[in-house]
Amino acid sequence: MSSESTEQQDGNEFDVAILGGGPAGLSAGIISAYKGLRTVVFEGGTWGGLLSTIYPYKHIYNYPGVPKVLATHIVSEWVRQAADQGVYLIRERVTSVSPDHEIFTTEGVYKAKVVIIATGMRPNILGIPGEDKFSRKDKGVYPYVTEPTFFRDKRVLVIGGGDTALDAVVDAHKVTDEIWIAHRKDEFRAAETTVSKVVDDKMAEILFNTEIIEISGEAEVSQVKLYNNQTDEKWTLEVDRVIVAIGLIPNTEIFANMNLEMNGKFIKTDIDMRTNVEGVYAAGDIVSVYQLATVAAAQGALAAHNAYKYIRKPYWNGTNP
Numbered sequence: 001m002s003s004e005s006t007e008q009q010d011g012n013e014f015d016v017a018i019l020g021g022g023p024a025g026l027s028a029g030i031i032s033a034y035k036g037l038r039t040v041v042f043e044g045g046t047w048g049g050l051l052s053t054i055y056p057y058k059h060i061y062n063y064p065g066v067p068k069v070l071a072t073h074i075v076s077e078w079v080r081q082a083a084d085q086g087v088y089l090i091r092e093r094v095t096s097v098s099p100d101h102e103i104f105t106t107e108g109v110y111k112a113k114v115v116i117i118a119t120g121m122r123p124n125i126l127g128i129p130g131e132d133k134f135s136r137k138d139k140g141v142y143p144y145v146t147e148p149t150f151f152r153d154k155r156v157l158v159i160g161g162g163d164t165a166l167d168a169v170v171d172a173h174k175v176t177d178e179i180w181i182a183h184r185k186d187e188f189r190a191a192e193t194t195v196s197k198v199v200d201d202k203m204a205e206i207l208f209n210t211e212i213i214e215i216s217g218e219a220e221v222s223q224v225k226l227y228n229n230q231t232d233e234k235w236t237l238e239v240d241r242v243i244v245a246i247g248l249i250p251n252t253e254i255f256a257n258m259n260l261e262m263n264g265k266f267i268k269t270d271i272d273m274r275t276n277v278e279g280v281y282a283a284g285d286i287v288s289v290y291q292l293a294t295v296a297a298a299q300g301a302l303a304a305h306n307a308y309k310y311i312r313k314p315y316w317n318g319t320n321p
Contacts, residue, residue: 014040016307017103017112018300019094020251022049023293024284025118026078027300028307032116033085035308040112041082042105044093048075049120050248051293054144058171063294074293094119096254101279114307117255117267117275117282118300121248121291126159130215131244140221141242145171151241152176157224158204159183159212160245166190168243169204170197179204180237184211184229215242250286263287273303281307 016032018025021043032039046052051060051071058071066074083089092105103110123143125131134141138150145151145168152175158168161183167190172179181198186208188195198204207226213234214225223238250265261268261276266287273281281303284296309317 012108012110014038014088014110014112015311016040016114016116016304017042017101017110018116018118019097019103020049020118020120020284020286021045021047021079021089022051022118022120022284022296023078024120024286024296024300024303025049025116026075026082027297028116028118028283028304029082029087029089029300030078030085031301031304032307033082033087035304037304037308037311038088039086040088040090040110042090042092042094042103044091044106047079047089048072050122051075054123054146057145057148058167060293062292094254097258099258099277113279113311115280116273116300116303116307117280117286118284118296118303119251119254119286120296121250121285123244124247124249126212126244126246128213128215130217130221134215134217134221134242139219140217140240141215141244143244144168145175145243148175154178154240155238156180156241156243157182157212157237157239158243158245160243160247161185161188161190162245162247163190163194164247165243165245166194166198168245170194172243173201173203180207180239181205182207182210182212182226184209212242248285248291252286272306273299274306279310 015037016039018028018041021041025041029039029041052075056072060069092107094105096104101112101115151172154176155178156172158165158181169181181204209230211227212224213227223236227234267282269282269287273283275282283299283303285291
């Protein structure tokens with residue numbers, strides 16, 4: 001059991017158990033504890049989720065009240081605030097959850113009156129030859145500019161056309177001038193301000209209607225094979241780094257036995273962040289097609305507020321959920 005908790009002393013039963021220590025989970029934890037609920041947040045990886053593991057050096061420009069903040073800084077503030085509120089922060093990976101709110105982790109079993117699912121998402125993969133091989137041990141394939149020194153003066157190819165891909169171009173451009181961005185469509189879907197910055201400042205050579213079909217090299221990436229889906233042309237491009245920024249996949253596998261109603265690949269909730277399972281809420285990237293830290297934090301707070309109403313049934317609530 002993690003040294004970050006005093007769980008053995010206080011028992012394994014909680015009012016609210018939050019699964020996931022990203023923006024939604026930490027926000028839910030802060031609000032739950034603030035309202036006087038005995039609250040635990042489980043995180044099997046790194047506090048902050050993707051903000052810490054993939055975007056630690058990324059600056060967030062659209063979080064209200066904080067015009068520009070480093071991802072790792074805002075995460076550390078969330079963690080500190082949660083700890084100050086008395087949230088139990090337990091570094092254990094959740095392996096399964098029962099419909100009656102038993103939480104099984106790699107190191108123990110816990111019980112809660114309410115479960116808030118905030119397990120977030122993970123980077124999507126292409127599934128092409130060479131991708132898996134070079135994604136390990138810093139051999140050249142990354143989900144983002146995770147460590148700027150790895151990209152300094154390197155030839156970088158970014159795959160994707162959304163916000164993450166265009167942001168990756170901007171961050172890579174801080175340490176290298178040789179950048180390409182390949183997108184299978186003929187138009188980007190990222191924020192117009194970011195697109196304009198990339199295009200106007202000529203940060204990268206843009207390859208529309210282009211797909212990557214193979215990554216190759218010896219010890220590290222040295223070249224990729226590209227394909228134009230309009231002309232059927234195939235060619236080889238020599239690069240040192242490949243950033244695969246093609247979206248995210250919700251982490252829902254461990255909830256297979258709960259019969260959660262899904263909305264496509266996302267967990268379906270109502271306006272109060274309730275799922276179809278009694279006493280189970282969900283928040284953040286796992287429920288939303290709009291992946292922003294501010295959205296996740298707001299949904300986490302809303303889930304916690306409604307969890308409070310569910311547990312305490314305050315007189316001012318009127319009709320309790």
